[in-house]
Amino acid sequence: xxxxxxxxxxxxxxxxxxxxxxxxxxxxxxxxxxxxxxxxxxxxxxxxxxxxxxxxxxxxxxxxxxxxxxxxxxxxxxxxxxxxxxxxxxxxxxxxxxxxxxxxxxxxxxxxxxxxxxxxxxxxxxxxxxxxxxxxxxxxxxxxxxxxx
Amino acid sequence: xxxxxxxxxxxxxxxxxxxxxxxxxxxxxxxxxxxxxxxxxxxxxxxxxxxxxxxxxxxxxxxxxxxxxxxxxxxxxxxxxxxxxxxxxxxxxxxxxxxxxxxxxxxxxxxxxxxxxxxxxxxxxxxxxxxxxxxxxxxxxxxxxxxxx
DNA sequence: TGACTCATGTCAGTAGTCTGACATAGGGTG
DNA sequence: CACCCTATGTCAGACTACTGACATGAGTCA
Numbered sequence: 001x002x003x004x005x006x007x008x009x010x011x012x013x014x015x016x017x018x019x020x021x022x023x024x025x026x027x028x029x030x031x032x033x034x035x036x037x038x039x040x041x042x043x044x045x046x047x048x049x050x051x052x053x054x055x056x057x058x059x060x061x062x063x064x065x066x067x068x069x070x071x072x073x074x075x076x077x078x079x080x081x082x083x084x085x086x087x088x089x090x091x092x093x094x095x096x097x098x099x100x101x102x103x104x105x106x107x108x109x110x111x112x113x114x115x116x117x118x119x120x121x122x123x124x125x126x127x128x129x130x131x132x133x134x135x136x137x138x139x140x141x142x143x144x145x146x147x148x149x
Numbered sequence: 150x151x152x153x154x155x156x157x158x159x160x161x162x163x164x165x166x167x168x169x170x171x172x173x174x175x176x177x178x179x180x181x182x183x184x185x186x187x188x189x190x191x192x193x194x195x196x197x198x199x200x201x202x203x204x205x206x207x208x209x210x211x212x213x214x215x216x217x218x219x220x221x222x223x224x225x226x227x228x229x230x231x232x233x234x235x236x237x238x239x240x241x242x243x244x245x246x247x248x249x250x251x252x253x254x255x256x257x258x259x260x261x262x263x264x265x266x267x268x269x270x271x272x273x274x275x276x277x278x279x280x281x282x283x284x285x286x287x288x289x290x291x292x293x294x295x296x297x298x
Numbered sequence: 299t300g301a302c303t304c305a306t307g308t309c310a311g312t313a314g315t316c317t318g319a320c321a322t323a324g325g326g327t328g
Numbered sequence: 329c330a331c332c333c334t335a336t337g338t339c340a341g342a343c344t345a346c347t348g349a350c351a352t353g354a355g356t357c358a
Contacts, residue, residue, distance in 0.1 A: 022168060047157060051159060068308090122164065131163060207337080222315085243323055
């Protein structure tokens with residue numbers, strides 16, 4: 001296959017690099033969360049609930065980038081183990097607002113320390129300007145993929 | 150939870166944004182590859198083989214960001230269906246060099262067109278300078294996560 | 299009011315990926 | 329040579345997330 005036939009040159013593709021970075025971040029997070037018996041999705045769910053208490057199953061799913069079916073399975077486990085609570089009946093519609101229990105908050109606190117250290121490490125070699133450049137670039141990519149989809 | 154207790158502010162976290170961008174890219178790729186009966190890993194494998202013929206199972210796994218066990222399952226399917234070929238016995242050591250068949254190349258050609266359109270769309274609103282800024286930023290993040298890990 | 303559309307919660311089945319484990323080949327190094 | 333360490337290919341089981349499907353509630357509009 002000659003050079004002009006190559007569709008996506010993986011050495012210079014931003015898409016490939018994006019996946020590589022995301023994969024490295026995920027691996028690093030899994031590494032520090034595993035000793036706490038927590039997966040990335042598990043952690044994401046708790047972190048979302050800490051910042052926006054009362055989020056529904058579907059909202060949590062979108063925030064953690066999984067389907068609402070997957071999040072539902074996770075929430076049932078978290079509820080059974082006492083990390084979150086949901087009302088028996090929906091206050092309005094079918095939406096069940098979810099909240100962290102004290103136990104959930106304690107569990108999250110340890111995980112947050114671990115995950116924060118990973119993010120700090122990832123941004124170690126970058127200046128503030130480079131970080132905001134990266135922020136804008138990622139925002140632009142997301143916007144383009146969503147709008148023109 | 151008051152402001153200073155928040156470990157990772159998801160609205161400003163580069164890690165979260167990275168995952169969001171990667172998730173949007175993956176979803177867009179799955180959308181265009183599904184009509185071709187191809188998953189992202191499936192496509193990645195063929196694209197890697199087109200650019201570096203003779204890659205082994207383990208090398209392909211690293212390049213597609215999955216375990217060598219997962220790649221092995223995929224390769225067995227691709228081999229059975231005639232998209233790739235591997236020698237019966239390893240020329241040296243246990244490493245089995247894999248190559249695309251003409252059928253594999255034809256299948257890849259269609260997928261490449263689809264995936265290229267996604268990448269073009271993603272980079273639509275960015276200048277050349279912004280793209281190289283993003284490239285450097287992502288490289289830096291990957292480097293930091295790997296080295297200090 | 300009734301019909302239509304959309305979002306949500308949930309159950310069931312499927313598919314993709316992972317971890318664990320084993321045997322084997324090659325490169326040092328004593 | 330013997331030993332150790334690493335990397336590879338592969339099998340098996342478990343887990344996670346996905347697609348498909350259904351019922352329900354809210355909003356819209358004729």
